[in-house]
Amino acid sequence: MSELLTGVHPVAEALRAGRRHFFRLWLEGKDPPRSPGPLAELLALAQDRKVPVRNIQGGLFDRLRREGVRHQGVALEVGGYPYVDVDDVLAGVRKQGRPPLLLLLDRLQDPQNVGSLLRTAEAMAVDLVALPEHRSARITPAVCRASAGAVEHLAVARVPNLNRLIDRLKSQGIWVVGLDTAPEVQELRRADLTGSLAVVVGSEGPGLARLTREKCDFLVRIPMYGRVQSLNAAAAGSIVLYEVRTQQHRAAPSVSP
Helix, strand or coil: CCEEEECHHHHHHHHHHCCCCEEEEEEECCCCCCCCCHHHHHHHHHHHCCCCEEEECCCHHHHHHHCCCCCCCEEEEECCCCCCCHHHHHHHHHHCCCCCEEEEECCCCCHHHHHHHHHHHHHCCCCEEEEECCCCCCCCHHHHHHCCCHHHHCCEEEECCHHHHHHHHHHCCCEEEEECCCCCCEEHHHCCCCCCEEEEECECCCECCHHHHHHCCEEEECCCCCCCCCCCHHHHHHHHHHHHHHHHHHHCCCCCC
């Protein structure tokens, strides 16, 4: 079963990553791009991957416009997203002799939020993102577009039960930290976020599920200094991931960011 990735950046990153099966690249217009620019670069990437290219007017792109999809005159027909196995990823990280950093999403469903957070996860070199199979967003074309294609470079796993995964991670020496807003929770900057770590971000609104919250080794909150007293999941999770990498860099200053 195929799906369509649209937009210059998502399509370019999918081609660069080379992890999906590619069927064809659609470009809007009669002729291939002749001058240097983003479309010419896409064409070169497609040729390197031996992806057939079709130039068309109307048709597919008119339908996408009617559906409200911002395609920028580019659509890549691909196979489904290549999810990974948690144990395989962790084994690979251990072989590199460094502590893993994981991101666990607890019932996060909004594609824009998920995509934005996954873009940060890739920028912060998160080793693995885990999504529950139920009541959670999948890696759809909308999520890929919201991440500007960054998700194509991430290792993402779908797991049957997030709480059982947390138990497994803890048994392997990985500390699990949950993001919360309760005033009694310690501030983010006061927490020790070095070492092997899994960051859990809850859903929009309700936050972490009760059992998930209880299973975390500790919780952190982001202090608010303005009049707004909360952040959306993508913004909050991004701040936590940046703080994790900042602390880890300070603990190992010889390692370049």
